[in-house]
Amino acid sequence: MVSLSGTVARERAIYPRPISAMPDIVMLRIPSEFRRPELVPGRHHPILVETIEEQHELELFLDQERDAPCAPDLLDTRPSTLQVEQVAIAHYAPPAAGWPYVLLCRWPADLAAAAPEELRIFARGAYTIELFEDREQLERASERVLALLGRRRRTYVEVIPPDWSAAPDGTRH
Template sequence: MRLLDSLAASYRHYMRGIEGLPGIHLLDIPERFASRTLPLGRYYPIMVETELERIELDHFLRVDRPQLVVPDLLDRRPSSLQGNDILISHYDPTHPSWPWLLLCQWPRIFAEAVPADSDFFARQAYTVEIFSTSLDRAAATKHLLASLAENGLAAIFIER
């Protein structure tokens, strides 16, 4: 059973806007496998930092297996792009029915503040929120920036 024929049958790749940020491979998980724990109940984001990782992920999704596996090949791999600043970036959909993404890239000190085995940060560096509309994403971005400021933190917002 290939993931491309089941869990990953529907996907889009959201391109990185600048060097230093990942591309995001977003799977639209079929309803029979979907879960409330997934963003909007159905999406599974995968942070892809290099062309080699994109090729590796493509191979992983195409391999024939005896049973389904979670498509978490890159989820726990440490980021090679992590810096010293909090970076926030919007990723717009490449197709009208796909969602709007808000990616945060966090410095290592934040990832080290949570248990190592937690799923809070993808690749020990990223959080991603997924929204049905650009207005919802804009409101969440505004709230995030205000929350950071209230705690004496600043973020760099990267226009794409």
């Protein structure tokens, strides 16, 4: 018997929400032996946590003994409970060196519904998320998103400014 806490999710970090209308992120660093498309593709796996109850549920899920490791996807398809009227773009700084920077966009229901469901681009039906090695890559990607949204005249975008004092090097944005 194995748990995800002892296998796939043995290394994790918490990225706290910048405002109450955005989720916390539990970031897993996936050990190389568990990086497989059917289990977890890539080096990191973000899990978007909206409530304290979900945090507790996630911890129980990760600690649960099972026959073999499985994908840590407990919350991935659960509908978001946080409602917004506009696009929200947030930068999350890594909590320590070696963890990625995160660009998280929260999309209102009408815009999320416009995307074909088979593309499965929205986590929890409302978020797009990108991970970056450094702050410059994150800022360039954010500028591209803002430029694309700027072409839609009636789209209101809330930019949630980062507090880079939490960044590993302590520099401000």
